[in-house]
Amino acid sequence: MFRNFLPFLLVAASATASAQEADWTAFHGDVASTKFSNVKSFTPETVSDLERAWEYHTGDVSDGSGELPQTVWSATPIYANDTLYLGTPFYRIVALDPATGEERWSYSSDSRLEALTQPALKNRGVSYWESGREGVCEKRVFLGTMDAELHAVDADTGKRCTDFADGGVLNVNQWNDVNDVFPFSLLQPPLVVGNTLLLGWAGNDWAYSVAPPGNLMAIDARSGELLWDTGFVPPEMIPRTGTANIWTAMTADPELGLVYAPVSSPSPNYWGGQRLEPMRHATTVSAVDIETGEIVWSFQHVHHDIWDYDTPSAPTLVDIERDGETIPALVQATKQGFLFVLDRRTGKPIFPVEERPVPASAAEGEVAAPTQPFAMTPPPLGNALEFPGVWTLADIVSFGQCSRDREKYLYEGIFTPPSEQGTLFYPGTAGATNWGGVAVDPRNDILYVNASRIVQTIRLIPRQEYEELQSKESGNEAGYYPQEGAPYGIHLTDWSNWLGMPCWKPPFGTFSAIDLRTGERLYETPFGLAQLSGFYGFESWGSPTLGGPVVTAGGVVFIGASMDSRVRALNAATGEELWSDLVEAPAVSIPAVFTHEGADYVVFAVGGNSILKPEVSDQVVAYRLPE
């Protein structure tokens, strides 16, 4: 009984401490994924004085031109134990002095640097756990690897915690025994709730029809023992399909004893003829009992997903004041651009969700769901329901190529199924939102979110034609993918002209604020600068984004995320840019904001992502106000 209760106490204490001391102990700042910092010194008046406190390079970077695959680094720095911890895409942990950026220790997992399940070496950071006692390995940092190892390292020394699993390394792939066509890649660090590590994994989404079925694992942070394992694919369908995994961050409510799992789409991603039965936990946010692993409720935001509309980010917990009542809610941002606001006790929508008819599929063996859930309050991000239209400038310089494409491809609104003739796919697979999710200021229930407006084209290629293709190059979220076992391979690419210019009208990305008490949008403004071959676009064009915002008690939002390799401070009240700094690549992570030895810091890991542009980096930059 005490063992059951202790983790909640610890987490509650941790969350409270986090709020008071301005720690940043998890990927999204805390287990509630609010991305809110109590730091008050960063205000619209002061933030323009920000200056670089230090800069650090991990050395773990590859642009893919040599022997190593390209790196994609989206790690949020973790501030805990008076230290800044980072995971790297070479699967190392570095511990830095938060005041100076000096390296205190580093740990190498000696993991194979091979892109086993992804087109790049990816990492989204580390997790931190502490027992509350003094001693060796009573504070630990956990790092996952592409080849399915979970490493436990002493937070003070960087030495392996040998009492964890097998000498400090847990082979998570030992539990990958169904449809194991690829390893469980541990790219997202586990969520730490009390003494439990909650762990999902990433796979090779687009390669196979029959793939490992997605599951959520609970692991004892001290011993590495598997406590429970919950699957999201119906057992009777496992011989025909798979995934519905959790590749992104999760959220927990220790008081309710629930972990909220953003579950992705089933395999293969773009054709579902072999999985026509309802899969009620796929493409959902699902609440799972932390003690037992029982699925308490699931909210499916895409039925029969054939668009790879994974649930891309951890839901954010917020207690919403409405009509004099406090509703424990969660907000789930989606690739479709809908923000689903649910009662986190039951999974019931707080704002209306409509089931609307959507287009049928003409693909062989496919039966698209007749309706899909539409959340119109809050308004969809980036006007996701309205196709942007052909961009005249791109059309003119391509001598009408964009207009011809528009006629050629199928588009009947959001949820137009992939087709053999080719479908315009909007919002595209990178989504209106992705792993950055949303930030919420719990003092006024105002939500902040960046969103992309990307149109892609997707074509189902009949198997024989696919096999006969001479070139099947694939990259990061674009290219040819086989969907082995399905009657179709796919070709997915951004909708652009021969110059590489987007064929759709800008803006390409926005930043919004939404009042969660009313569901009203307070503002939506183009965000960032698009960049093509070095040339920047106009401010009104905005930029696609990856990564997310942090909101602070001083009324300032910090965000990287844009193509233009800038990190910015925005006025939370208006979205106006207050400050920016040029870094080496797009900062596609979430910044960490914390207080160390009396000084407030905002730290960005600058990794880059080839979805935005080719530049990658290993830079970590810390900013603070002048003394």
Add this chain to the structure above:
Amino acid sequence: MFREQSQVRWHQVHDFGSILSLSAAISPTEATRLRRCRCMLLGTNSKVVSLTRMRITYNAALLPSLVALVLAVIAYAAPFENTGVNGSIGALLALIGAVATVAGTVLVMVLRVGRRLWVSLNLILLIGAGLTTVAAYFLMQYAFAVMMLLTCVALVFALVWNLRKKAA
């Protein structure tokens, strides 16, 4: 040497005489003869344009274009710090534009060709410099863009000034 030069009709050096006289390779008298001969060969107005002034007008364009070239190299190669465009195709094109502007400015300053061709060269140079200015602006290399803009202004001034002088 003079005889050899006099036979080259299309690509005589504009102020070759001045350059040679400055370098003391030939006497000032010979340089003057060279200028007069060039005018006769080209059939231009017998009034000799003040070559020194002409050179000064183009030097006014050459100076900012040289600074712009240095800034273009910095933007592309980023020897000091990340420029946000380093290594990009856009920065490379702008660098090529800056090189072409410097080379073009020197050419229109020193080459002597027919009036129409000379004006055409100036216009091509102006278009190139203008496009490079726009490129620098969209690369957010503002110092580079300002230098290119100054180059454009100076080139326009030089062109107009020299045309008016010739017309007179």
